[in-house]
Amino acid sequence: MTAKLPETLTLDRTPTPIGTALVVTDEAGVLRAFNWTDYEPAMLKWIGRRYPKAKLVEGQGPLRAKFDAYFAGQTDAFDDIAWDGAGTAFQRTVWKTLCSIPAGETWTYAQLAERIGRPTAVRAVGLANGSNPVALVVPCHRVIGSNGSLTGYGGGLHRKRWLLEHEGARARAAA
Template identity: 45%
Template sequence: MMHREFLASPVGVITIEASELGVTRISLGKPPTDAPMPSDITGMGRQQLEAYFAGERTRFDLPLDLHGTTFQRKVWSCLCAIPFGEVRSYGDIAAMIDNPKAVRAVGAANGRNPVAIVVPCHRVIGGDGTLTGFAAGIERKSWLLAHEGVAVKPVRRRRVFDAADLGQGNLFGD
């Protein structure tokens, strides 16, 4: 049986899901569609997340029941080693797993992390120090890092075309 509990937080509604073995998923900002079915494990998750948001907890001590590839689990384990208030780059994580060329694969594994905040994928940033991808949105990632006292560079924005380009003929130079 899958258990679930919801928590209103500064980053939106958090859904905590757990099996009998441990927390299986923590998702941010998705409104609940199912009725709560709390358990001791989801209750522990809720209490620890409340303490995190209150500034009273910097580490989590929850049983986890995570399913992923061997590579993903290796990455997620490295994420748990990033201390509160610190960040690492995707390249740093790739080096930690002794696979320095696997930067993109690390990014993909980071994006598949099912347990946001507790497995702190929000603490991974671009190699140039800017915020990059976060399944729950860059704004939430920025908030979580600021909550932990981390100053980061603004979000990188790519120029696709400028308003001045409009009306100047074909944008593709034909």
């Protein structure tokens, strides 16, 4: 059974303290993609591959209030947002598990691999984490290196650091 793909996607350019966010939702308000304007070409290419027949329109989307609330300090504002990352079964398992990391906490890639029952799949977990198309709502920024250092984040380490500090997490930057 194949899920019906959206016919229209709304791209909301949402201002935040760390840059303009690109929030893409479908007709039902389901989050389909998220990124920052400095990564817009890659995100548009990804959307074109995943949703080739969808019309992309710009305008204020239904999730703007949730993003405003998060950046105003309500770190649980994303807890009830519906999302669809259009990934493999393994990726979806990783992304769903990421949602169980509470704001203010961090896990290592090894802890994440352990949580999904695949303790030797640390690299695969890292790749799935890095391919998360609905970042921030699916909080891949809460995953850090085994030595406690910040590691890659698609939006840039400066944003990862800001997001973790905003949520009250303690993590030290990679030297």
